[in-house]
Amino acid sequence: MTSSRVTLADVAARAGVSTALVSVVMRDAPGASAATRERVREAAAELNYQPDRRARLLRSGRSRLLGVVFSVTDAFHGDLVTGLYNAAGAAGYEVTLSAVTPQRDERAAVASLLAERCEGLIVLSLESSTAELADLAARIPLVVLTRAVRSRAVDVVRNDDCGGLHLAVDHLVELGHRRIAHIDGGRSPAAAQRRRGYGEAMSRHGLDAQIRVITGGATEVEGAIAARALLDDPPTAVTVFNDRSATGLLEVARGAGLDVPGDLSVVGFDDDRLARLGYINLTTVGQDAAAITASAVARVADRIEGRPVDQREVVATPRLMVRGTTGPVKGLTSSPA
Amino acid sequence: MTSSRVTLADVAARAGVSTALVSVVMRDAPGASAATRERVREAAAELNYQPDRRARLLRSGRSRLLGVVFSVTDAFHGDLVTGLYNAAGAAGYEVTLSAVTPQRDERAAVASLLAERCEGLIVLSLESSTAELADLAARIPLVVLTRAVRSRAVDVVRNDDCGGLHLAVDHLVELGHRRIAHIDGGRSPAAAQRRRGYGEAMSRHGLDAQIRVITGGATEVEGAIAARALLDDPPTAVTVFNDRSATGLLEVARGAGLDVPGDLSVVGFDDDRLARLGYINLTTVGQDAAAITASAVARVADRIEGRPVDQREVVATPRLMVRGTTGPVKGLTSSPA
DNA sequence: TTGAAAGCGCTAACAT
DNA sequence: ATGTTAGCGCTTTCAA
Numbered sequence: 001m002t003s004s005r006v007t008l009a010d011v012a013a014r015a016g017v018s019t020a021l022v023s024v025v026m027r028d029a030p031g032a033s034a035a036t037r038e039r040v041r042e043a044a045a046e047l048n049y050q051p052d053r054r055a056r057l058l059r060s061g062r063s064r065l066l067g068v069v070f071s072v073t074d075a076f077h078g079d080l081v082t083g084l085y086n087a088a089g090a091a092g093y094e095v096t097l098s099a100v101t102p103q104r105d106e107r108a109a110v111a112s113l114l115a116e117r118c119e120g121l122i123v124l125s126l127e128s129s130t131a132e133l134a135d136l137a138a139r140i141p142l143v144v145l146t147r148a149v150r151s152r153a154v155d156v157v158r159n160d161d162c163g164g165l166h167l168a169v170d171h172l173v174e175l176g177h178r179r180i181a182h183i184d185g186g187r188s189p190a191a192a193q194r195r196r197g198y199g200e201a202m203s204r205h206g207l208d209a210q211i212r213v214i215t216g217g218a219t220e221v222e223g224a225i226a227a228r229a230l231l232d233d234p235p236t237a238v239t240v241f242n243d244r245s246a247t248g249l250l251e252v253a254r255g256a257g258l259d260v261p262g263d264l265s266v267v268g269f270d271d272d273r274l275a276r277l278g279y280i281n282l283t284t285v286g287q288d289a290a291a292i293t294a295s296a297v298a299r300v301a302d303r304i305e306g307r308p309v310d311q312r313e314v315v316a317t318p319r320l321m322v323r324g325t326t327g328p329v330k331g332l333t334s335s336p337a
Numbered sequence: 338m339t340s341s342r343v344t345l346a347d348v349a350a351r352a353g354v355s356t357a358l359v360s361v362v363m364r365d366a367p368g369a370s371a372a373t374r375e376r377v378r379e380a381a382a383e384l385n386y387q388p389d390r391r392a393r394l395l396r397s398g399r400s401r402l403l404g405v406v407f408s409v410t411d412a413f414h415g416d417l418v419t420g421l422y423n424a425a426g427a428a429g430y431e432v433t434l435s436a437v438t439p440q441r442d443e444r445a446a447v448a449s450l451l452a453e454r455c456e457g458l459i460v461l462s463l464e465s466s467t468a469e470l471a472d473l474a475a476r477i478p479l480v481v482l483t484r485a486v487r488s489r490a491v492d493v494v495r496n497d498d499c500g501g502l503h504l505a506v507d508h509l510v511e512l513g514h515r516r517i518a519h520i521d522g523g524r525s526p527a528a529a530q531r532r533r534g535y536g537e538a539m540s541r542h543g544l545d546a547q548i549r550v551i552t553g554g555a556t557e558v559e560g561a562i563a564a565r566a567l568l569d570d571p572p573t574a575v576t577v578f579n580d581r582s583a584t585g586l587l588e589v590a591r592g593a594g595l596d597v598p599g600d601l602s603v604v605g606f607d608d609d610r611l612a613r614l615g616y617i618n619l620t621t622v623g624q625d626a627a628a629i630t631a632s633a634v635a636r637v638a639d640r641i642e643g644r645p646v647d648q649r650e651v652v653a654t655p656r657l658m659v660r661g662t663t664g665p666v667k668g669l670t671s672s673p674a
Numbered sequence: 675t676t677g678a679a680a681g682c683g684c685t686a687a688c689a690t
Numbered sequence: 691a692t693g694t695t696a697g698c699g700c701t702t703t704c705a706a
Binding site: 354355356357358361368369370373392394395396397398 | 675676677678679681682683684
Binding site for chain 3: 007008009019020023024027029051052054055056057058059060061
């Protein structure tokens with residue numbers, strides 16, 4: 001019943017060779033004749049041999065293992081984990097996951113990874129304080145994703161949130177919008193970046209920035225509240241802190257009889273699962289998960305292998321995903337004169 | 338820079354004792370004086386010692402490690418992973434995660450876990466065929482979650498989908514509904530179970546089962562289509578295959594001017610993130626992730642530890658989450674006569 | 675209560 | 691091309 005007790009020695013005995021030779025064959029290392037290789041592989045297959053990664057890594061000193069801390073509740077983390085597997089595989093590293101759950105905090109997740117002797121850590125999102133991160137970074141190569149860290153001692157890879165709002169505003173201006181509001185996301189670092197990007201882009205176009213500040217956060221409810229505030233004197237377009245908030249706003253705006261995008265164009269941020277749903281179909285600023293994860297793996301590999309690193313922070317370029325909630329300003333298309 | 342090279346021997350040297358004793362202390366095993374314990378702990382802390390789990394497990398033969406295969410794209414898997422960490426911890430097991438992504442299939446995820454020498458596997462959802470699962474189950478203790486498996490050779494823990502629809506229908510009947518439709522979810526095993534539960538419950542109440550069959554699946558779009566079909570002659574309530582579909586249905590129903598729950602009560606299934614959103618606030622049948630995961634861990638532990646197992650399939654009891662999309666039948670509350 | 679020694683499954687030197 | 695030996699960091703007899 002419980003096999004998996006097959007070891008190198010078993011394979012060696014069956015193939016009639018030494019364990020060292022089996023090791024060579026299993027690792028595709030040079031130093032074995034084709035005939036032997038064949039025989040060893042056959043024996044291994046017959047015995048259903050699985051190399052024991054732990055023993056292998058214990059002996060060889062290096063683990064080539066990257067620990068990834070992520071949160072099970074965050075949809076975008078799924079995209080990042082996907083990218084990390086790809087990037088790590090390409091770079092010759094394995095990935096081991098450690099989840100943050102409501103009952104398992106970041107500290108626990110990190111400790112578990114440390115006990116597995118990862119060579120480097122990639123941490124998504126974060127409860128940890130800057131000080132904790134700096135401590136950790138002093139112990140092991142570390143890259144923090146998706147958030148800014150106020151420390152010159154920690155490597156960070158993050159999205160260019162500021163640039164993302166430039167994209168959003170440019171898109172709306174191109175469609176003829178001039179009265180564009182921004183629904184703010186509260187006091188997270190990301191919200192500040194996005195607010196700034198909005199302001200910069202508006203000035204660049206010589207437009208008045210009518211920032212609607214909704215303090216407190218990033219949820220559907222807050223988007224809905226913002227929408228109500230907007231209804232008195234609606235702009236022709238809004239950029240919203242994130243997709244969740246934008247979804248709440250859409251809900252209220254449509255409920256109040258506004259046509260989207262006829263009366264109001266809406267741009268979100270994140271390109272999360274919600275935004276892609278057919279019936280929401282939100283135009284939004286997408287983070288480039290593939291680029292972010294590739295940078296993260298490259299960076300942590302540089303640290304592990306002792307290569308010099310020129311900058312602590314890598315900023316990824318976002319992409320505008322044009323969908324159904326943005327359109328030309330009313331009257332613009334219907335004025336062929 | 339790169340520490341983490343601290344070993345038991347280092348701690349032993351610093352504390353002035355043998356490595357065996359340090360091992361005892363680190364494992365909280367009996368056989369060391371309080372004074373020694375104190376001294377060893379101090380030394381370990383000073384050196385920032387992290388036990389090497391690999392070496393530990395290699396030596397002790399057992400790994401007490403449970404491998405979990407899950408999908409990064411499925412929100413409910415997040416809940417299950419959360420529960421698995423809790424249950425495994427309580428049972429004295431560690432959890433190691435292996436994700437299925439668009440570029441990493443179940444086979445790869447399982448192979449990686451096997452190489453880590455997990456003692457048991459818990460696999461969520463599944464692309465694998467029944468035959469593959471049966472093969473795997475012959476090699477290592479295995480429990481499959483969230484789906485039925487047509488094989489007497491595989492342990493399964495799943496939700497009582499049929500019973501869930503009994504709950505939903507009972508709730509609606511209690512609110513005075515008699516004309517209740519069911520939006521079907523296509524040809525998955527789960528859809529069949531839910532359809533059956535609906536039919537059974539309706540007969541039990543002596544009601545006519547007006548099943549609206551929408552073939553093809555489980556998405557918002559399909560819910561929306563079903564809603565349109567319903568609009569000609571709407572029932573007073575519907576049970577819907579899942580929350581995603583129910584969300585699409587809500588969208589269309591409200592867009593058509595129906596008041597929910599005034600004109601139409603809606604019950605979903607899954608209690609996924611969407612359902613809990615304030616502005617959707619869907620009454621739904623929740624799967625008991627805690628119970629499912631506890632059963633799964635208990636079952637796999639039984640197998641690992643060689644305890645007899647009486648049944649291959651464990652069925653968890655779902656729970657009705659009453660929220661804002663169900664209410665009394667119109668006229669019933671306003672007829673105090 | 676404490677220490678010495680063996681060995682988990684594997685890889686890396688070094689021999690042959 | 692192949693085998694022998696040693697030892698990764700830890701736990702586990704067994705002896706003191």
